[in-house]
Amino acid sequence: MKAIRIALTKGRLEKYAIEMFEEIGIDCSELKNKGRKLILKDEKNNIEFVLVKSTDVLTYVEHGAADIGIVGKDTLMEQNKNFYEVVDLKVGKCIFAVASLPSYKSYDGYNRKKIATKYPTVAKDYFKKNGEDVEIIKLDGSVELAPILELSDAIVDLVETGDTLKENGLIIIDKICDISARMIVNRASMKMNKEKISSLIVKIQQYVDRNEVTVS
Amino acid sequence: MIKQSWRSEILNNWKRHIPEGSRDILFEDCSNKIKIINVLRELYINSGFLEVISPTLEFYDVFQGETIFIEQEKMYKLFDNEGRILVLRPDMTMPIARIVATKLKDSLYPMRICYSGNIFRKNENWNGKVSEMTQSGVEIIGSESTKADAEVIITAIQALLSIGVRKFQLEIGQADFFKGLIEDIELDFDEMEKLRGLVQNKNFGALREFIEERQDILGTKNVEALKKLPELFGGIEILDKARTLTKNKKAIAAIDTIEKIYERIKGVGLGEFISIDLGMVQHIDYYTGIIFRGYSSQIGTTIISGGRYDNLISKFGTSMPAVGFAIDVDNILSVLEKQGNNNEKVSEKYIIHYENHLIGSACKFASQIRSKGFVAELSLFEEKEKTLSYGEQKKIDKMICVLEDEKIQIIDIKTNKSWNENIEEFIKSLED
Numbered sequence: 001m002k003a004i005r006i007a008l009t010k011g012r013l014e015k016y017a018i019e020m021f022e023e024i025g026i027d028c029s030e031l032k033n034k035g036r037k038l039i040l041k042d043e044k045n046n047i048e049f050v051l052v053k054s055t056d057v058l059t060y061v062e063h064g065a066a067d068i069g070i071v072g073k074d075t076l077m078e079q080n081k082n083f084y085e086v087v088d089l090k091v092g093k094c095i096f097a098v099a100s101l102p103s104y105k106s107y108d109g110y111n112r113k114k115i116a117t118k119y120p121t122v123a124k125d126y127f128k129k130n131g132e133d134v135e136i137i138k139l140d141g142s143v144e145l146a147p148i149l150e151l152s153d154a155i156v157d158l159v160e161t162g163d164t165l166k167e168n169g170l171i172i173i174d175k176i177c178d179i180s181a182r183m184i185v186n187r188a189s190m191k192m193n194k195e196k197i198s199s200l201i202v203k204i205q206q207y208v209d210r211n212e213v214t215v216s
Numbered sequence: 217m218i219k220q221s222w223r224s225e226i227l228n229n230w231k232r233h234i235p236e237g238s239r240d241i242l243f244e245d246c247s248n249k250i251k252i253i254n255v256l257r258e259l260y261i262n263s264g265f266l267e268v269i270s271p272t273l274e275f276y277d278v279f280q281g282e283t284i285f286i287e288q289e290k291m292y293k294l295f296d297n298e299g300r301i302l303v304l305r306p307d308m309t310m311p312i313a314r315i316v317a318t319k320l321k322d323s324l325y326p327m328r329i330c331y332s333g334n335i336f337r338k339n340e341n342w343n344g345k346v347s348e349m350t351q352s353g354v355e356i357i358g359s360e361s362t363k364a365d366a367e368v369i370i371t372a373i374q375a376l377l378s379i380g381v382r383k384f385q386l387e388i389g390q391a392d393f394f395k396g397l398i399e400d401i402e403l404d405f406d407e408m409e410k411l412r413g414l415v416q417n418k419n420f421g422a423l424r425e426f427i428e429e430r431q432d433i434l435g436t437k438n439v440e441a442l443k444k445l446p447e448l449f450g451g452i453e454i455l456d457k458a459r460t461l462t463k464n465k466k467a468i469a470a471i472d473t474i475e476k477i478y479e480r481i482k483g484v485g486l487g488e489f490i491s492i493d494l495g496m497v498q499h500i501d502y503y504t505g506i507i508f509r510g511y512s513s514q515i516g517t518t519i520i521s522g523g524r525y526d527n528l529i530s531k532f533g534t535s536m537p538a539v540g541f542a543i544d545v546d547n548i549l550s551v552l553e554k555q556g557n558n559n560e561k562v563s564e565k566y567i568i569h570y571e572n573h574l575i576g577s578a579c580k581f582a583s584q585i586r587s588k589g590f591v592a593e594l595s596l597f598e599e600k601e602k603t604l605s606y607g608e609q610k611k612i613d614k615m616i617c618v619l620e621d622e623k624i625q626i627i628d629i630k631t632n633k634s635w636n637e638n639i640e641e642f643i644k645s646l647e648d
Contacts, residue, residue: 002513059343059344061516062516063344063516063517064515064516064517065516083417084417084418084419085417085418085419085422086418086419086420086421087420087421088419088421088422185418186516187511187516187517187518188511188512188513188515188516188517188518189516190418190449191385191387191449191491191493191511192383192385192511192512192513193513194449194450201420205420205421208421
């Protein structure tokens with residue numbers, strides 16, 4: 001029997017994911033002491049984990065190289081790909097927002113606004129929906145710097161606590177949407193491996209519901 | 217000298233490359249692909265399907281319209297000399313609908329049509345996807361009967377079996393089930409699309425929240441069924457479960473249709489390949505009845521897709537019901553490769569060495585071997601040693617030197633044993 005392979009996003013979401021999988025009875029000891037290994041197994045439950053970058057989670061799952069993925073909604077929104085998005089894990093919460101210096105006005109003369117972002121698709125869709133014609137500049141990090149150095153008029157970025165914005169004198173101009181971690185499933189895997197994957201989904205959904213109750 | 221070659225390097229930058237998303241298919245892969253296409257063609261033609269070839273270049277307008285689901289960004293476009301927009305066809309069904317509605321409108325119906333050809337879609341670079349794909353498929357035009365639905369699905373299963381796909385599932389849904397459930401619901405287009413998207417992506421939690429938040433608008437009718445819709449997939453028993461969730465006539469009729477079709481498929485003894493997914497709601501404006509998708513356990517994408525689209529042909533001016541499928545031949549090839557279908561017997565190969573003046577008997581001899589179903593190639597070398605070493609490297613089984621008087625010398629390349637025989641005796645021995 002082929003193992004179920006789960007691609008986890010490295011970093012922030014990794015911790016949440018491990019906690020969750022442990023809670024539903026999956027042995028994550030290899031995952032916690034991974035050393036240099038790339039594929040981390042739970043032999044008893046016949047599950048394999050791989051740790052990859054967020055955008056790669058989508059690629060692995062779309063091609064079916066991994067059956068299941070744990071990834072942020074931000075990555076899903078930026079990349080238009082095909083799979084089932086089965087559970088909102090309600091962790092890793094933050095928002096997509098337009099931010100800028102307090103002097104920013106959304107309708108200010110006829111000049112085309114420049115927007116710096118790591119998420120060009122998200123930014124493009126947002127301004128398209130608002131009927132604003134903007135120029136998007138793709139950056140790979142420290143997007144907050146762009147309006148300060150006058151590279152752009154505003155930024156579109158993930159905001160978790162807002163501390164980075166505040167420290168740099170930026171404010172949120174508009175909230176675009178809420179973001180949290182999601183569980184995604186390859187379409188063929190869902191069908192060819194229904195029993196195992198469905199039972200995982202149910203367990204994870206129950207875990208999420210349980211946690212939500214205790215939080216609120 | 218150096219300057220010259222540097223110049224040509226710049227001018228012919230891409231001379232030695234192919235575009236991202238395209239590929240060369242060589243030797244064994246090529247033969248395997250063509251073999252699959254031919255096995256499928258034979259199956260279709262023997263079942264009474266008539267073959268068509270439509271042009272690779274079509275007008276953009278053929279693929280344009282409300283219910284057509286190919287985004288324009290995905291099409292390769294160019295202009296003809298009158299400035300009209302052409303596309304490399306992104307789909308095989310739409311051209312067939314065009315042909316049926318124009319050239320074949322007074323023909324005898326129902327009509328069975330089959331095709332194999334390449335379609336073109338632009339994909340993101342570096343995504344591991346190809347932009348030129350081979351499809352092989354059938355359409356039954358002019359029949360509304362579930363007999364036609366069943367025949368298409370049965371043909372699909374037989375097609376997959378005939379090319380050696382081992383573990384696969386064909387999943388059936390029905391567009392009218394979802395359409396029935398949302399019949400009495402008043403949501404604007406954006407909201408409806410959101411709802412459809414949540415069902416399509418099996419977004420269980422978000423769908424539940426979406427429905428609960430809009431309790432006032434959605435009422436109570438069919439709401440439970442909508443909430444459960446993404447879960448309504450699996451074995452045939454799903455239909456009974458679905459039946460308890462709604463009283464909507466359209467939705468119930470949709471379940472009845474699937475049941476009817478399933479009974480037929482089971483009657484043919486192919487029931488084991490069928491599963492159900494009532495949450496298949498993609499391209500809901502395109503499909504008007506059954507929808508099906510095929511999956512293999514070997515790869516993560518669909519290997520076949522199809523369904524009933526009774527409104528498509530009318531977009532081209534003549535109204536006619538239709539149902540069909542397309543097999544993705546390239547995906548099938550990866551499935552077979554991963555399955556390791558090596559049970560085919562490889563026939564012996566011969567290389568024939570001859571002196572120039574014996575070309576007549578060498579050619580005749582080679583034809584005799586070939587007619588017995590073996591591979592025989594004539595050597596292009598003058599010296600025996602070169603022929604032998606070539607044969608060795610090419611993993612040919614035996615080298616045969618043509619001698620005078622209908623005699624031959626056979627050298628077993630693996631064991632290096634050699635012996636003489638008559639041509640007649642040798643050909644006879646091939647028969648056993």
